[in-house]
Amino acid sequence: MKHLINTKALTVVVLSALMLGVLFCYILLSYRGVELFKQNNINQQNGLAADDVIPVSHEFHLVAPDHLRYEQPSILRGRTDVVTVTPWLAPVVWEGTFNQVLLDSIYKPKNITVSATVFAVGKYIMFLKDFLETAEQHFFVGFKVHIYVFTDRPNEAPQVRMAAGRQLTVRSVPSSKRWQEISARRMELIQTLIEEQLPNRSDDYVFCLDVDSKFHGRWGAESLDGLVAVIHPGYYKDGRSRFPYERRPASRAYLAPGEGDFYYCGGAFGGLLQEVHHLAKTCRSNFEADAQEGIEAAWQEESHLNRYMWINKPTKVLSPEYLWQDFKPQNPEVHIIRFSGVVKNYAEIRPNARESAAD
Numbered sequence: 266m267k268h269l270i271n272t273k274a275l276t277v278v279v280l281s282a283l284m285l286g287v288l289f290c291y292i293l294l295s296y297r298g299v300e301l302f303k304q305n306n307i308n309q310q311n312g313l314a315a316d317d318v319i320p321v322s323h324e325f326h327l328v329a330p331d332h333l334r335y336e337q338p339s340i341l342r343g344r345t346d347v348v349t350v351t352p353w354l355a356p357v358v359w360e361g362t363f364n365q366v367l368l369d370s371i372y373k374p375k376n377i378t379v380s381a382t383v384f385a386v387g388k389y390i391m392f393l394k395d396f397l398e399t400a401e402q403h404f405f406v407g408f409k410v411h412i413y414v415f416t417d418r419p420n421e422a423p424q425v426r427m428a429a430g431r432q433l434t435v436r437s438v439p440s441s442k443r444w445q446e447i448s449a450r451r452m453e454l455i456q457t458l459i460e461e462q463l464p465n466r467s468d469d470y471v472f473c474l475d476v477d478s479k480f481h482g483r484w485g486a487e488s489l490d491g492l493v494a495v496i497h498p499g500y501y502k503d504g505r506s507r508f509p510y511e512r513r514p515a516s517r518a519y520l521a522p523g524e525g526d527f528y529y530c531g532g533a534f535g536g537l538l539q540e541v542h543h544l545a546k547t548c549r550s551n552f553e554a555d556a557q558e559g560i561e562a563a564w565q566e567e568s569h570l571n572r573y574m575w576i577n578k579p580t581k582v583l584s585p586e587y588l589w590q591d592f593k594p595q596n597p598e599v600h601i602i603r604f605s606g607v608v609k610n611y612a613e614i615r616p617n618a619r620e621s622a623a624d
């Protein structure tokens with residue numbers, strides 16, 4: 266009798282397992298059918314054969330047009346004077362490491378919008394014209410670009426002719442008596458800007474840039490990635506003990522001796538909207554929590570950004586070609602200066618330059 270029950274129970278178990286298996290296969294097959302159908306439609310629109318591309322397209326899937334001719338890539342020849350990959354295998358972008366024709370033909374069909382945020386508060390409005398005019402010549406030419414200017418002097422914003430597909434939005438922000446606050450508040454405004462955009466633009470990109478700078482060379486699709494940081498031009502030859510990280514453990518931007526990969530600049534960073542949102546939100550809340558305790562990091566939001574990038578490794582690192590400083594002579598490893606900070610008289614343009622010099 267006992268034996269009989271066991272056999273019966275076993276049969277029920279085996280049969281149920283079989284039925285579940287059949288059901289699973291059925292669901293899996295019909296799901297794959299739908300995906301394949303969707304992909305075939307996409308491929309037909311792009312003029313690609315159905316077999317060429319299988320996965321559903323998203324921001325990390327790189328589809329090149331068929332029949333594109335370009336110089337054969339080599340894994341033996343290339344830049345040897347600089348390091349082009351980080352220890353966590355993120356590319357470091359230098360001139361000579363990418364093919365711009367290939368990159369443009371991969372990224373243009375994706376129909377992405379690349380935004381840029383730039384702050385021009387108080388006298389910094391004087392830098393805006395050159396920034397915008399040179400962006401027209403070099404920043405994501407041929408892409409949909411949306412530049413957001415934040416200023417307390419919207420009436421003084423220059424009229425700059427933007428090419429088709431490129432737009433400018435000017436937003437009012439309050440002025441401030443402290444440049445440190447203006448610089449640091451950018452994180453809050455970037456966070457809220459992205460919160461407005463994010464729901465329907467999750468595969469778009471944004472770069473957050475200093476206004477006291479000009480473009481001199483191409484800044485394009487080679488810079489696109491999840492989280493993008495730029496190496497500060499002033500410290501890239503130094504050992505990490507010389508980096509001006511925040512060194513007081515009381516601050517949330519603290520980096521201990523022996524920590525930190527590179528010194529990244531606060532004047533340029535970017536990536537996918539959701540990544541930059543997370544960065545801005547984190548840096549803002551850490552900056553504000555520090556302020557509550559009466560502490561301001563050595564280089565304001567730049568210190569918090571460096572702390573953030575230590576934990577959240579950038580997926581792409583841009584070489585100092587992407588933020589040079591006009592007062593520095595061009596170094597031999599820098600084959601092209603793409604974006605560079607202008608020489609400025611701090612005492613003349615910063616609202617509280619005198620007190621901060623005495624800090």
Ligand SMILES: CC(=O)N[C@H]1[C@@H](OP(=O)(O)OP(=O)(O)OC[C@H]2O[C@@H](n3ccc(=O)[nH]c3=O)[C@H](O)[C@@H]2O)O[C@H](CO)[C@H](O)[C@@H]1O
Pocket residue numbers: 383384385386387388389444445447448449474475476477530531532533564565566567588606614615616
């Ligand atoms: C090239 C670079 O990495 N620069 C960073 C560096 O100094 P910088 O000397 O480059 O800082 P900065 O005076 O250019 O200020 C940063 C930015 O804040 C805005 N601004 C500032 C003051 C003002 O009165 N009005 C105004 O609009 C403006 O967009 C400016 O470009 O350290 C700062 C620390 O706070 C920021 O991290 C900067 O991004």
Ligand SMILES: [Mn+2]
Pocket residue numbers: 475476477532606
């Ligand atoms: Mn600056």
